[in-house]
Amino acid sequence: MFIQMIKGAFKRQTGKFVMIAVTAALGVCAAAAMLNIMLDVGDKVNQELKAYGANITVRPKFASILSDVYAEDDAERDFIAEKDVLKLKTIFWAHNIVDFAPFLTMQTSINGGDYRLVGTWFNKELDLPTGETVVTGIIGLKSWWQLEGEWLKDDAAGEVMLGSIAAERLNLTAGSLVEIEGRDYLVRAVFSAGGEEDEDIYLPLAAVQELSGNYGKAAYIDLSALTTPENELARKAAQDPSSLDRDDYETWYCTAYISSITYQIEEAIPNARAKAVLQISQSEGAILNKIQLLMLLLTALTLICTALGISNLVTAYVIEKSVEIGLIKAIGALDMQITLLVLAQVMISAIVGGVVGYFSGLKVASILGRAVFNAVIEPSVLTLPIVSILLILTVLFGSIPAIKILLLTRPAVVLHG
Amino acid sequence: MKNIVELRGVSVIYDSLAALQDVSLEVRFGEWLAVMGPSGSGKTTMMNIIGCLDKPTRGSIIFDGEDISHARLKDLTAIRREKIGLIFQQFHLVPYLTALQNVMLAQYYHSLVDEKEALKALERVGLRERSSHLPKELSGGEQQRVCIARALINYPKLILADEPTGNLDETNEKIVIDIFKGLNAEGSAIIVVTHDREVAQYADRVVRLGHGKIAAQEKDRLTFPPISL
Numbered sequence: 001m002f003i004q005m006i007k008g009a010f011k012r013q014t015g016k017f018v019m020i021a022v023t024a025a026l027g028v029c030a031a032a033a034m035l036n037i038m039l040d041v042g043d044k045v046n047q048e049l050k051a052y053g054a055n056i057t058v059r060p061k062f063a064s065i066l067s068d069v070y071a072e073d074d075a076e077r078d079f080i081a082e083k084d085v086l087k088l089k090t091i092f093w094a095h096n097i098v099d100f101a102p103f104l105t106m107q108t109s110i111n112g113g114d115y116r117l118v119g120t121w122f123n124k125e126l127d128l129p130t131g132e133t134v135v136t137g138i139i140g141l142k143s144w145w146q147l148e149g150e151w152l153k154d155d156a157a158g159e160v161m162l163g164s165i166a167a168e169r170l171n172l173t174a175g176s177l178v179e180i181e182g183r184d185y186l187v188r189a190v191f192s193a194g195g196e197e198d199e200d201i202y203l204p205l206a207a208v209q210e211l212s213g214n215y216g217k218a219a220y221i222d223l224s225a226l227t228t229p230e231n232e233l234a235r236k237a238a239q240d241p242s243s244l245d246r247d248d249y250e251t252w253y254c255t256a257y258i259s260s261i262t263y264q265i266e267e268a269i270p271n272a273r274a275k276a277v278l279q280i281s282q283s284e285g286a287i288l289n290k291i292q293l294l295m296l297l298l299t300a301l302t303l304i305c306t307a308l309g310i311s312n313l314v315t316a317y318v319i320e321k322s323v324e325i326g327l328i329k330a331i332g333a334l335d336m337q338i339t340l341l342v343l344a345q346v347m348i349s350a351i352v353g354g355v356v357g358y359f360s361g362l363k364v365a366s367i368l369g370r371a372v373f374n375a376v377i378e379p380s381v382l383t384l385p386i387v388s389i390l391l392i393l394t395v396l397f398g399s400i401p402a403i404k405i406l407l408l409t410r411p412a413v414v415l416h417g
Numbered sequence: 418m419k420n421i422v423e424l425r426g427v428s429v430i431y432d433s434l435a436a437l438q439d440v441s442l443e444v445r446f447g448e449w450l451a452v453m454g455p456s457g458s459g460k461t462t463m464m465n466i467i468g469c470l471d472k473p474t475r476g477s478i479i480f481d482g483e484d485i486s487h488a489r490l491k492d493l494t495a496i497r498r499e500k501i502g503l504i505f506q507q508f509h510l511v512p513y514l515t516a517l518q519n520v521m522l523a524q525y526y527h528s529l530v531d532e533k534e535a536l537k538a539l540e541r542v543g544l545r546e547r548s549s550h551l552p553k554e555l556s557g558g559e560q561q562r563v564c565i566a567r568a569l570i571n572y573p574k575l576i577l578a579d580e581p582t583g584n585l586d587e588t589n590e591k592i593v594i595d596i597f598k599g600l601n602a603e604g605s606a607i608i609v610v611t612h613d614r615e616v617a618q619y620a621d622r623v624v625r626l627g628h629g630k631i632a633a634q635e636k637d638r639l640t641f642p643p644i645s646l
Binding site (some may be wrong): 001002004005008009011012323324327328329330331332333334335337410411412415416 | 461465468470471490491494495497498499503505507509511512513514518521522523525526527530567579
């Protein structure tokens with residue numbers, strides 16, 4: 001009989017239930033899209049922000065802390081062994097380290113002016129101990145640099161890239177020759193980085209190692225890692241990981257906080273000190289937090305609007321059915337039974353709409369992902385239970401005014417006019 | 418004989434308007450009572466009070482030996498479900514359920530649905546063949562008979578009918594009255610609120626209301642003069 005009544009109501013008031021389903025579909029579509037984007041946006045924004053440079057710098061421990069004291073006593077301590085750079089890809093968060101490059105610098109004089117030579121990897125192919133091969137270097141790390149000419153190759157001997165200021169001072173362009181330390185080098189490109197690098201001259205790392213005599217050494221490493229925004233735990237751990245209890249330590253260690261990544265780098269390269277480039281990592285965190293907050297607010301706003309829409313429709317439905325409700329009460333139905341009947345009708349409509357809305361939401365998330373982040377937003381399994389619970393709560397919340405009217409309906413009034 | 422319902426000094430006051438004033442009335446088990454009176458005399462209010470659809474402002478109601486004057490709405494619902502069969506002038510059937518399903522609806526909220534018994538009830542009011550029809554496919558008289566079948570399906574102790582023939586033609590009126598006669602003969606107490614002397618004449622007793630008070634009572638069939646409406 002319960003099912004007969006639900007079926008009958010659907011047949012008789014199809015329009016109203018379709019409207020409830022459409023309202024639920026719109027709400028769920030927006031909520032599913034926002035939540036999917038919110039849950040996946042971290043990696044996407046990180047990948048976007050990665051284009052704006054390294055967020056971690058690794059330096060020799062004593063160079064970064066006590067270089068004044070120890071530098072002259074132990075020159076070895078001013079460098080990181082080039083072979084140790086590979087160890088970056090052996091840490092727990094190796095896959096989050098997207099690009100990295102070692103650097104070695106030396107001062108030189110050209111035409112009476114002082115210039116800094118910077119040796120680095122451009123697009124270096126590395127064979128990892130795990131058997132994997134990675135390609136990394138400043139082509140990925142400094143992807144915003146604008147070049148006139150071509151990037152250097154790592155095995156290109158006798159070629160350089162000039163920063164735009166250096167090129168201007170030396171009055172050179174791509175294709176010119178420049179004499180460095182008594183040898184002619186071909187200017188393969190002139191780059192504009194928009195920073196102090198524009199005053200430098202870039203060469204393959206091996207070339208600077210040879211010129212400076214620091215074979216197999218690097219002064220520092222810049223790397224770009226995908227990170228999770230910092231929170232209280234991360235900040236506490238960043239100050240002193242040993243202050244954490246075991247559970248907190250595991251949580252922190254197994255989360256891609258920038259502090260846990262730097263900690264693991266220091267574990268992998270014992271004589272190095274890894275530091276977050278705070279402006280970038282903080283910006284990433286702030287942007288992520290703001291985007292996620294925006295998505296949450298939009299989801300909440302959408303669901304409130306959905307609840308209001310459902311509220312209007314269900315209230316109108318209950319008012320239209322007041323005589324029928326009065327009759328059912330008169331013949332002995334309890335308020336709870338009638339409430340369940342109405343809620344079942346509304347919930348079924350909302351669930352039908354919700355299913356359509358959920359899959360539409362995944363599509364919308366995918367479209368937005370492509371349009372905004374130029375990447376596919378992966379559907380998150382987590383959103384299904386969240387959206388289902390939100391839909392049920394929204395329908396219940398939206399039905400409150402109608403249920404109130406239903407409970408106040410007096411058979412004596414509605415049946416006798 | 419024991420009373421199915423007893424009103425003791427019942428008043429119903431809406432804002433400052435007294436719909437019923439200090440009404441006392443006893444209805445015996447198996448009695449057929451007609452309540453008559455002009456519009457606004459308090460007939461429907463009395464029906465609502467006796468039918469447990471409303472509560473009195475003052476006074477007490479004893480239903481089947483139990484004082485229900487201060488009963489909770491939930492308890493009044495239970496009394497309606499278990500002991501009263503309600504019949505309305507406007508029929509009030511659920512429009513998307515068939516005649517049979519409308520009868521079964523009362524079973525559903527009472528206890529268990531029994532299609533055979535519901536069909537029997539429809540047979541009793543002469544509508545077995547129309548059991549699968551929706552209310553809109555039935556005439557007014559047929560709809561009222563479905564209401565009667567619904568009212569009697571749970572074997573109520575009291576059948577309460579508000580103008581049951583008010584919207585019916587002469588033929589259907591006669592059919593409905595015959596059904597009431599049969600029910601009354603089987604021992605059901607019947608209270609019929611009516612304007613119609615034809616209907617009232619079959620009652621054991623007629624109570625005439627005026628301005629919310631019992632203006633007259635006539636035992637053993639209707640003998641007092643016609644009421645000017």
